[in-house]
Amino acid sequence: MALSSLDLYNVEELYSEDERLVRDTVRAWVNERVMPHIEEWAWEGHFPRELIPEMAELALFGSTFTEYGLPGLSHVAYGLVMQELERGDSGLRSFVSVQSALVMYPIMTWGSQEQKDRFIPRLARGELIGCFGLTEPDFGSNPGGMRTRARRHGDRWVLNGAKAWITNGSIADLATVWAKDDEGTIRGFLVERGTPGFSTVEHKGKYSLRASVTSQLIFEDVEVPEANRLPLAAGLKCPLSCLTQARYGISWGALGSALATFHATLDYTKSRLQFGERPIACHQLVQERLVWMANEITKGQLMVWRLGRLKDAGRATFVQVSQAKRNSCWVARECARLARELHGANGVVNEYPIMRHLMNIESVYTYEGTHDMHTLILGEHLTGFPAFMPPRNEG
Amino acid sequence: MKYCVLVAYVPDTASIIKIGGAGNRIDEGGIKWIISPYDEFALEEAIRLKEARGGEVTVITYGPDRGSTGLRECLARGADRAVHVMGGEATFGDAFAIARVLAAAVQKAGPFDLILCGIKGVGSDQSLVGAMVAELLDVPHVSGVVKLEVGEGSLTAQRDVEGGTEVFTAPLPCLVAAHKGLNEPRYPSLKGIMAAKKIPIETWKPADLGLDEAALGGAEATSRWLKLELPAAKAGGTILNGEEDPAGAARELARLLRHEAKAI
Ligand SMILES: Cc1cc2nc3c(=O)[nH]c(=O)nc-3n(C[C@H](O)[C@H](O)[C@H](O)COP(=O)(O)OP(=O)(O)OC[C@H]3O[C@@H](n4cnc5c(N)ncnc54)[C@H](O)[C@@H]3O)c2cc1C
Ligand SMILES: Cc1cc2nc3c(=O)[nH]c(=O)nc-3n(C[C@H](O)[C@H](O)[C@H](O)COP(=O)(O)OP(=O)(O)OC[C@H]3O[C@@H](n4cnc5c(N)ncnc54)[C@H](O)[C@@H]3O)c2cc1C
Numbered sequence: 001m002a003l004s005s006l007d008l009y010n011v012e013e014l015y016s017e018d019e020r021l022v023r024d025t026v027r028a029w030v031n032e033r034v035m036p037h038i039e040e041w042a043w044e045g046h047f048p049r050e051l052i053p054e055m056a057e058l059a060l061f062g063s064t065f066t067e068y069g070l071p072g073l074s075h076v077a078y079g080l081v082m083q084e085l086e087r088g089d090s091g092l093r094s095f096v097s098v099q100s101a102l103v104m105y106p107i108m109t110w111g112s113q114e115q116k117d118r119f120i121p122r123l124a125r126g127e128l129i130g131c132f133g134l135t136e137p138d139f140g141s142n143p144g145g146m147r148t149r150a151r152r153h154g155d156r157w158v159l160n161g162a163k164a165w166i167t168n169g170s171i172a173d174l175a176t177v178w179a180k181d182d183e184g185t186i187r188g189f190l191v192e193r194g195t196p197g198f199s200t201v202e203h204k205g206k207y208s209l210r211a212s213v214t215s216q217l218i219f220e221d222v223e224v225p226e227a228n229r230l231p232l233a234a235g236l237k238c239p240l241s242c243l244t245q246a247r248y249g250i251s252w253g254a255l256g257s258a259l260a261t262f263h264a265t266l267d268y269t270k271s272r273l274q275f276g277e278r279p280i281a282c283h284q285l286v287q288e289r290l291v292w293m294a295n296e297i298t299k300g301q302l303m304v305w306r307l308g309r310l311k312d313a314g315r316a317t318f319v320q321v322s323q324a325k326r327n328s329c330w331v332a333r334e335c336a337r338l339a340r341e342l343h344g345a346n347g348v349v350n351e352y353p354i355m356r357h358l359m360n361i362e363s364v365y366t367y368e369g370t371h372d373m374h375t376l377i378l379g380e381h382l383t384g385f386p387a388f389m390p391p392r393n394e395g
Numbered sequence: 396m397k398y399c400v401l402v403a404y405v406p407d408t409a410s411i412i413k414i415g416g417a418g419n420r421i422d423e424g425g426i427k428w429i430i431s432p433y434d435e436f437a438l439e440e441a442i443r444l445k446e447a448r449g450g451e452v453t454v455i456t457y458g459p460d461r462g463s464t465g466l467r468e469c470l471a472r473g474a475d476r477a478v479h480v481m482g483g484e485a486t487f488g489d490a491f492a493i494a495r496v497l498a499a500a501v502q503k504a505g506p507f508d509l510i511l512c513g514i515k516g517v518g519s520d521q522s523l524v525g526a527m528v529a530e531l532l533d534v535p536h537v538s539g540v541v542k543l544e545v546g547e548g549s550l551t552a553q554r555d556v557e558g559g560t561e562v563f564t565a566p567l568p569c570l571v572a573a574h575k576g577l578n579e580p581r582y583p584s585l586k587g588i589m590a591a592k593k594i595p596i597e598t599w600k601p602a603d604l605g606l607d608e609a610a611l612g613g614a615e616a617t618s619r620w621l622k623l624e625l626p627a628a629k630a631g632g633t634i635l636n637g638e639e640d641p642a643g644a645a646r647e648l649a650r651l652l653r654h655e656a657k658a659i
Binding site: 017018020021022025028029057058059060063069070071072073077081 | 464467468471582583584585586588589591592
């Protein structure tokens with residue numbers, strides 16, 4: 001069932017038999033169930049909700065956990081799942097990332113037993129769709145500045161504020177929402193669809209992730225029972241640690257996008273004839289671009305494999321995850337751009353997957369911490385100087 | 396009910412085939428291996444029968460080391476037990492030798508109520524092994540089955556024939572060779588893949604079945620692959636540009652059809 005894929009450094013040998021089987025399974029599913037329709041879905045702005053039961057059947061949601069009969073994949077296998085989904089489409093990968101890393105993960109990590117029993121099996125079966133509300137209209141890279149407030153009244157909390165750019169927002173049954181309490185401590189809440197005062201508005205006019213839903217969440221005196229607060233979550237480090245989980249998956253996923261644009265370009269340049277009926281792949285200038293793509297993808301494959309093994313050993317740091325997210329998204333973005341160039345005019349139409357990947361990767365480059373923010377995280381790690389705040393004028 | 400599925404692990408149908416060293420085998424470098432597609436139908440049918448009425452599914456393959464990867468995939472899809480008869484180099488492509496090994500393995504692993512296999516194995520496409528195994532086991536067989544109903548002690552199987560359908564009944568135990576259309580095979584689930592890791596694969600050698608692979612491939616051999624040739628490269632087509640002079644292009648097309656292709 002497998003199709004060959006770029007592997008210049010025999011990374012295939014670094015994966016175990018079950019990791020390969022997991023990858024090949026998801027690859028076959030994406031090829032058969034997603035690829036024939038994805039251009040149309042993206043064009044129409046349609047999220048393929050009808051695929052959720054199949055994804056649940058494959059056990060794609062929360063697949064690294066072992067509780068509740070979940071598969072307990074290694075992190076390398078999980079990464080390969082993300083790679084194959086994003087080789088299809090970044091929007092599809094985003095859906096699985098959010099459900100697994102941003103909704104099931106915080107419930108498993110900071111939730112009560114009752115919350116886990118209530119929500120995890122239904123999230124795993126895809127009967128509930130989750131979303132993760134951290135970003136606000138005025139606070140993106142600096143989520144610690146959030147304005148959404150949660151005020152306690154006995155055994156209830158009252159939420160007020162707004163979240164923006166939330167993947168799955170208007171289709172979600174369950175929103176993980178981060179808000180500050182009266183002491184200014186960030187807390188996590190599980191807000192259920194239909195709770196009075198909770199509404200959503202879809203962001204219209206996206207040129208990117210068109211096969212994924214992105215929305216604003218609005219909270220007007222929304223009453224949430226104490227039983228729906230994540231009891232063990234306190235402080236910005238909690239949502240940030242969710243992001244570390246999701247970023248890890250993105251570091252693999254973005255390479256899937258790069259593999260898609262690379263392979264499309266390799267095929268195209270070998271078959272497109274110009275100047276003397278010769279394939280454009282004969283030209284040194286074209287080969288240089290193909291080599292650049294293959295070379296960066298190869299380095300990326302080794303980086304995420306190593307990161308996955310560190311994560312399986314419980315030793316991956318958030319700085320390493322930042323570095324891999326930053327690198328993979330940059331590689332994928334450059335690959336999409338080069339692929340666009342090499343496809344000529346065909347690179348702008350949806351008969352080829354290029355423009356879709358190129359537009360998608362702009363979101364992936366920005367969400368879960370922009371490229372710049374990861375530069376600053378690495379910069380601080382190397383130098384010891386945090387450079388997030390603008391330099392003050394002390395003249 | 397006990398079900399047995401014979402599974403061949405074969406080159407991916409999407410692989411680019413090159414001819415190898417001695418000219419009578421394909422070059423296996425860079426080949427991806429898959430469960431032979433018809434065997435997927437056989438396996439799926441066995442798993443569905445088990446799910447509907449209980450029982451146990453055993454998968455058997457005969458082949459080199461890599462066959463265990465195929466067996467893992469069968470376990471991930473829902474098989475309960477896997478047997479790997481290690482070998483196959485000496486008997487390569489000899490359907491009768493392979494059938495002797497498989498029949499002996501089925502006998503040792505059994506008894507079974509139903510034995511399923513694919514109608515043909517990708518790569519050699521001979522459609523011989525199933526019928527031979529059935530004869531060696533002295534059980535009836537139905538080959539090319541697109542619909543199957545298993546009752547108490549007997550089965551009803553349908554085959555598509557040109558312009559119609561044949562319906563057979565046969566007593567159990569019986570061998571059924573699956574054809575495309577029997578069912579829609581499932582994907583292994585990630586959960587199944589992880590659970591399959593814990594099931595040990597039983598590894599046998601032909602000698603454990605009382606067979607001598609060297610003799611099967613030597614004095615007792617019934618067929619050998621002498622030579623493989625790739626099909627002749629397709630000649631590039633002729634394109635007539637009709638944009639400027641459609642009538643002239645049509646005349647030229649008619650001339651080519653008459654004199655070159657001799658089609659009219
Ligand atoms: C399709 C999509 C889906 C999303 N899904 C979710 C979701 O599910 N949940 C969620 O909570 N959020 C989500 N987001 C939001 C995303 O995480 C934010 O857009 C991202 O964090 C950037 O925030 P911002 O858009 O406010 O940009 P800003 O923070 O305003 O950044 C704008 C630019 O300024 C730069 N910049 C900012 N601060 C600094 C600095 N200190 N030094 C140097 N440069 C700086 C940035 O790098 C960037 O280039 C999504 C976004 C998109 C596009
Ligand atoms: C390059 C190459 C390498 C191959 N390597 C292997 C290999 O490593 N292992 C392998 O099993 N096959 C392998 N095959 C396929 C194998 O050669 C054929 O399946 C075998 O020759 C049987 O011949 P057949 O076409 O008559 O089988 P068919 O009669 O067409 O097969 C009918 C059915 O019999 C069963 N069957 C056949 N052979 C086996 C077997 N060995 N084990 C279990 N069930 C079987 C299957 O259910 C199959 O669908 C390879 C083929 C090629 C071209």
